[in-house]
Amino acid sequence: MRAAGFAPTTATYNVLIKAHCSDAAVPIDDAVRLFQNIAKPDVCSYNTVIDGLCRRGRLPEACDLFAEMIANGIAPTVVTYTTVIHWLAREACFDDALKLFDEMSGRGIMPNVVTYSSLIDGLCKGGRAASALELLDRMVRERKLPNTITYSSVIDGLCKEGRLGQAMEILDRMRLQGRKPDAGLFGKLITGLCDSGRALEAANYLDEMILAGIEPNRLTWSLHSKINDAVVKTLCAKGEVSRAFQVYQSMRTRGISTEPKTFHLLVECLSKKNYLEKAAHVVRDMLSERCIPERETWDTIVRAYWSKKKVRQEAEEMWSQLTVTN
Incomplete structure (x- = not known):
């Protein structure tokens, strides 16, 4: 292009940067160098490099680039915020993730289902199911219906914290909203009940799962075996x-x-x-x-x-x- 007298545009660089970030075999530093050569990077340029840095475990650099983006007067999009929030939550930087989430709303950028789900999943895995529940309620108030992944994250987090009553309530809410639980979601609740010695309730949910037509397939066979085995063992332990x-x-x-x-x-x-x-x-x-x-x-x-x-x-x-x- 240069030899023919054509200067690469921002769009040209964006294509190259995307290719570098998508290929795990290519060092991310090559993508960063390309980015630094862009005369006027746009929001797409920033989003791509920020995501690439996050995926390679270089979250601090991604956050610095995010701050630079704002300083240069380029408004982040819902994609930018969702990317950074997702990786902050994944790295257990919950306070930073929540702060960014609030900042996002303050800028008039409405979080989408993916933004909520990423943050909720991170909070649940980090033992902060109470905060995740608040976000779930806020999500519903904003008429962004949670998907099966969102509900699964919340139920898993509640079960791990021993809050089984709330987990069962969330499952009921999920079904009322027309979402169908899968084997993985039932498995989390049943396993949680078994771990707490609530054998009959675990067996009842196992019956519900069967009645719902959720049968084992090639991918879920071991999961079904594990769930059923856990229920039998717990029932035996409880004399049932x-x-x-x-x-x-x-x-x-x-x-x-x-x-x-x-x-x-x-x-x-x-x-x-x-x-x-x-x-x-x-x-x-x-x-x-x-x-x-x-x-x-x-x-x-x-x-x-x-x-x-x-x-x-x-x-x-x-x-x-x-x-x-x-």
Whole structure:
């Protein structure tokens, strides 16, 4: 271009900078040098380099460039603010992110769903679910309907902080707004309930998930196995053995595999409750899957059968007959 007497325009530089920032193999410093050669960088130039710096872990430099942009009289857009807020929240710089969020509104630039979701996700991961809830309410007031990702972040954050009642309320709100929870979102709530020992509630949400038609696929198979296994183990731990067996049978019907430890736990709990037919059923399932029970599992069920008076009497009579015959 230069040899032909054409000076590169800002748009030309922007294309080159975008290419450099998009290629992880190219040093970001090359993009910065190109940016510095632009006579009059525009908002697109700044946005691209700021995003590139953030993605390469150079957030302080991105913030400096953001400040330079304002100083040079170039008004940041919602994209600029969202980019910086997202990475500040991701790096746990929550106060800076919230300050920038307020500044954004003060400049008359309205945050969009992505801006809100990025900040909410960061706050939830950083243990500040209360602040995330305030933002969620503000988001709804501004008629920016949260998406499934936003709700998932809030529910996950509330569960991690043990605020399960609020997490369940948010799930209800989500459904009232026509948003359908996916396996990941149900999994976060169910896991949170299991971790808190609320076994029956966890099992009920598992039923809801199944009734909603959320079945395992190639991508979510391990997640479904983990959720179901956690519910069975928690129910057993809480003595809800019949309910645990129901969940186990549902797993078998849907082709969801069971961990060896869960098999053993079921046999042990069912045997202690004298549900011997069910315990034997689980052992047969183990053998059909070539999951050989350990000695402890055999001991548990044999001991349970032996404790039955009729079984013991029959065994003793057989033994006496064998002794007489010999």
